[in-house]
Amino acid sequence: MSLARTFTLSGTATAVIAALMVVAPQPGVAADPPFRTRPVTLTPRNQDVGAFVREFFSAAGLTVNVDARVTGKINGRFSGAPAQVWNQVSRAFNLVAYYDGSVVTVYSADQVESRTVSVPAGRAPELAAGVADAGLADSTNRVRPTGEATILATGVPRFLDQVQQLAAAAPSRSLPGMGGIGPNTAQIAPAAAPGPSYIEPYELRVFYLRYVRADDTKLVAGGRELTVPGVGTSLSRIMGDGSAVAGSISASYGGRTLRQSAQRLGGRGLNSIAPDANQTPQLTPYDDEYLGLPPSAPVPVVSAREPSPQGGPRIAIDPSLNAVIVRDRPENMPAYEGLVRALDIAPQIVELEATIIDLNIEKLRDLGIDWRIRSQGFNALFGGDILRRSGNPNTDTSRFGAPNEGLSLSGVIGANREFIGRISALERRGAAKIVSRPQIVTLSNIEAVFDRTRTFYVRIAGDRQVDLFNVTAGTVLRVNPHVLIDNGQPRIRMVVGVEDGTLLNQEVDDIPVVERASVNTQAMINEGEGLLLGGLTVNAQFDAESKIPLLGDIPVLGELFKTRNRNRQQTERLFLITPRIIRLDQLQQGGAVAALPAAGAGEVTARLPTGNPLTPPVLKDKKGTP
Numbered sequence: 001m002s003l004a005r006t007f008t009l010s011g012t013a014t015a016v017i018a019a020l021m022v023v024a025p026q027p028g029v030a031a032d033p034p035f036r037t038r039p040v041t042l043t044p045r046n047q048d049v050g051a052f053v054r055e056f057f058s059a060a061g062l063t064v065n066v067d068a069r070v071t072g073k074i075n076g077r078f079s080g081a082p083a084q085v086w087n088q089v090s091r092a093f094n095l096v097a098y099y100d101g102s103v104v105t106v107y108s109a110d111q112v113e114s115r116t117v118s119v120p121a122g123r124a125p126e127l128a129a130g131v132a133d134a135g136l137a138d139s140t141n142r143v144r145p146t147g148e149a150t151i152l153a154t155g156v157p158r159f160l161d162q163v164q165q166l167a168a169a170a171p172s173r174s175l176p177g178m179g180g181i182g183p184n185t186a187q188i189a190p191a192a193a194p195g196p197s198y199i200e201p202y203e204l205r206v207f208y209l210r211y212v213r214a215d216d217t218k219l220v221a222g223g224r225e226l227t228v229p230g231v232g233t234s235l236s237r238i239m240g241d242g243s244a245v246a247g248s249i250s251a252s253y254g255g256r257t258l259r260q261s262a263q264r265l266g267g268r269g270l271n272s273i274a275p276d277a278n279q280t281p282q283l284t285p286y287d288d289e290y291l292g293l294p295p296s297a298p299v300p301v302v303s304a305r306e307p308s309p310q311g312g313p314r315i316a317i318d319p320s321l322n323a324v325i326v327r328d329r330p331e332n333m334p335a336y337e338g339l340v341r342a343l344d345i346a347p348q349i350v351e352l353e354a355t356i357i358d359l360n361i362e363k364l365r366d367l368g369i370d371w372r373i374r375s376q377g378f379n380a381l382f383g384g385d386i387l388r389r390s391g392n393p394n395t396d397t398s399r400f401g402a403p404n405e406g407l408s409l410s411g412v413i414g415a416n417r418e419f420i421g422r423i424s425a426l427e428r429r430g431a432a433k434i435v436s437r438p439q440i441v442t443l444s445n446i447e448a449v450f451d452r453t454r455t456f457y458v459r460i461a462g463d464r465q466v467d468l469f470n471v472t473a474g475t476v477l478r479v480n481p482h483v484l485i486d487n488g489q490p491r492i493r494m495v496v497g498v499e500d501g502t503l504l505n506q507e508v509d510d511i512p513v514v515e516r517a518s519v520n521t522q523a524m525i526n527e528g529e530g531l532l533l534g535g536l537t538v539n540a541q542f543d544a545e546s547k548i549p550l551l552g553d554i555p556v557l558g559e560l561f562k563t564r565n566r567n568r569q570q571t572e573r574l575f576l577i578t579p580r581i582i583r584l585d586q587l588q589q590g591g592a593v594a595a596l597p598a599a600g601a602g603e604v605t606a607r608l609p610t611g612n613p614l615t616p617p618v619l620k621d622k623k624g625t626p
Contacts, residue, residue: 032138033099035060035082042085043077049093053106056085064104069111070095096140098156107156112140114154119167121149127166136162205333207231207324207340211347214317214324219447226447231343232317232324239313239328239336348444348483348581350492355576356435356475357423362570363431435573441582442481450477453501458511473501473514481579492579493524500536500573519575530578538571 040059044052049072057064060082072093078085089095094109119127124145131143141155143163153163209231217228313328326336426432442448453474460467478497483490501516517536525531544565547553551561 033057033060033062033086033097033104035062035086037081039080040082040085041077041079044074046073046075048072049074049089049095053089053095056082056089057104062099062104063102064106066106067108067111069108070106096156098141098158100136100158100162105156105158107158112154112156113160114152115160115164116146117151117153117164117167119149119151124148124151127151131163131166202327203330203333205326205336206318207326207336207344209322209324209340209344212344214322215319228446230317231340232315234343235324235326235336235339236315238339239315239326239332349583350442350444350481350483351580351582352440352442352448352479352481353437353578353580354440354450354477354479355437355574355578356477357574357576358433358435359426359572359574360431360433360569361572362568363429364426436475440479442479444481444483447478447480450475452476454503471511471514473503473516475500477575477577479577479579483581490527490581491524492527492581493522494531494577494579495522496520496531496533496577498533498536498575502538525579527579527581530576533575533577534572536573538573539568543567 040056042052042056042059050066050068050070052074053066053070054064056078070093074089074093078088086097090097096107096109096112098105098107124147128143128145128151131137136159137143141159143151143153146152151163151167153160155163213228213230214232215230216233217230219226219228313326313332315327316325317323318325324340326333328336423432423434427434436452438450438452440448440450451474453472453476455470455472457468457470460469476497476499480495482493482495484493485491496519498519499516500518501514504513504515506513519533519535521533523531544567546563546565547558548561552558554561
C-alpha cells in the first residue's frame with residue numbers, strides 16, 4: 001500500500017530549496033558519511049593520522065579531504081565495519097567528519113566554531129528551515145535564527161561556507177514577485193567560539209604525596225622490565241579523560257622481556273621472530289581477563305593527540321615535588337581528595353630472606369641418612385625411600401616424589417631455625433651446601449628480584465651488520481609479597497617465580513647449551529613461617545682416569561696399569577623463602593609494635609578567576625595563609 005502526500009510551498013520556500021540544490025550537490029544525504037557494510041582491516045604502525053584517514057576512507061569507497069590541522073600518530077589493528085572503525089578513531093583523536101553529498105571533509109574538533117550571518121530581512125526562519133530540510137545539519141553542524149535578519153551557524157568550516165552561500169543566494173522580500181533570485185550581500189561577523197561552560201569557574205589543586213609516587217616507576221631487573229603506575233596515571237584513568245599524563249614514564253603496564261640484542265649494533269635479529277609466551281606482557285588491572293570478565297573485542301592502541309587545553313579536567317604531575325596537579329570543577333575536588341587519601345597510605349615493608357640450598361643426593365645415600373621433617377602437617381624426607389612402604393602406593397598422597405629419585409616438595413615450614421640448623425649439620429658432613437642467603441627489603445605488592453647469573457655474548461654475523469646476542473644462565477628469584485590481616489593475624493600472600501639455568505658441556509654451533517628449569521607458584525603463609533620449594537634436579541657425570549707413569553702408556557698392556565672412575569652426581573636445589581613484616585614503628589621506637597598510622601595528603605588549592613584569564617591565581621594552604 002502506498003501513500004501519496006501533497007505539499008504546498010510558497011515562493012520563498014521554493015527559492016530557498018532551489019538555492020540549496022545549487023549549493024549542495026546531493027541534498028538529503030549530507031549528515032553522516034554513507035559507509036558500506038563490508039568490513040575493512042587496517043594495521044597502521046606509527047602512521048600519521050591524516051594518511052591513515054585517507055587510506056581508511058579509500059578502503060570504504062569514499063572521497064575524503066583531510067584538513068591540515070589533523071595531526072598525530074596512530075598504532076594498532078582496526079578491523080570491522082567502517083562505521084565502527086571510524087567511531088573509534090574519531091573519539092580517540094577528536095575528529096569530525098562532514099559529508100556534503102560528494103566529498104567527506106575531516107576536521108579536528110577544535111575547528112568547530114560559530115558565525116553570525118546576515119540575511120535579507122525576514123528570511124532567517126526560512127533559511128534555517130531550508131538547511132534542516134536539505135539534510136545539511138546534524139548534531140555538530142546546526143543553525144538557528146537569532147533575529148529577523150540574522151542567523152547563528154555553528155559547525156565545521158565547510159558547513160559554515162555553505163550556509164554563507166545560501167544566505168547570499170536568498171531572495172529579498174523587497175523584490176517584486178517574491179520569487180526572484182536577486183541576491184543580497186550577506187554581512188558575516190565572526191563570533192567568539194563559545195568555550196565549554198562546564199569548566200568555568202574551575203579550580204586548581206596540588207596534592208603533595210607522602211608515601212606513593214606521583215609518576216610512573218620503571219623497574220629493570222633480571223632481563224625484564226616492569227612499569228608500576230603512579231597516582232597521576234590512576235587519577236587520569238578514573239577521573240580524567242584518559243589522555244596521557246604530563247611527566248609519566250609509560251602508558252603500558254605489566255612486565256615484558258627486554259630484547260637480547262645490543263641495539264647499538266643494529267639489533268634486528270629478533271624483529272622477524274614472534275614473541276614467546278614469556279615475552280607477552282602481563283595482564284594489567286584494566287584488562288577484562290584480569291577482572292574475570294569475558295574477553296571483549298580488541299581495542300586498538302592509539303597515541304591520542306593532545307586535546308584542546310580548554311575542555312575537560314586536566315591532571316599533571318610534578319616529579320620533583322612528588323605532587324599531582326588537578327584542574328577541574330570545584331564540586332569534583334572532594335572526589336579527588338578522597339581518592340588521593342585512599343591511595344597515599346603508609347607502605348608495608350617486607351623483608352625477604354631467600355636461602356638457596358644444594359643437596360647431594362648421592363652423598364646422602366652414602367651416609368645412609370633417612371631424615372624426615374615434620375611441621376604442622378608438612379612432611380619431607382631426605383635420602384632413603386620417599387614413598388612409604390605401608391598402604392596402597394596408588395592412593396597414598398603423603399609421598400612427595402618417586403622412590404630414590406631425589407626430592408620434589410613444596411610446603412610451609414614453621415621452625416626455620418631448626419631447619420637451617422639441620423642443613424648446617426648436613427653441610428659439615430658434605431651432604432648439603434648453602435649456596436646463597438640473600439636478604440631483600442621491598443614493599444607490599446612490589447616485586448623483589450634476586451638475580452645471580454652469568455652472561456656471555458655471541459656474535460651473529462649478518463649481511464650488512466653484526467649483532468651481539470646475550471646468553472644468560474644462573475638463578476633468578478622473583479617474589480611479590482602482599483600483606484593482609486586475616487582475623488587479626490597478619491598473613492603474607494606471595495607470588496613466587498624461580499628460574500634456574502645451567503651451562504652444559506654440550507654445544508650447538510660452538511654455542512654452549514643452557515638447561516633451564518622454572519617454578520611458578522603462589523602461597524599464603526602466616527608471619528614467621530617460610531615457604532620451601534624443591535624439585536629442581538641437576539645431574540652431572542665426572543670421568544676420572546689414573547695410571548702408572550710410563551707403564552700406563554704401553555699399548556694394550558697399559559690397560560692393566562690404569563684405573564678409571566665414573567662418578568654420577570645428582571644435586572637437588574631447594575629454595576626457602578622467609579618473609580618478615582617490618583613495621584615503621586619498630587624502626588622508630590626500638591621494636592615497639594603498633595598499628596601503622598593513617599596517611600593523609602597535603603594539598604594546596606587555587607581558584608582561578610573567570611573574568612580575566614591572565615590574572616595569576618593566589619595559592620593558599622588549608623589554613624588560608626598565602
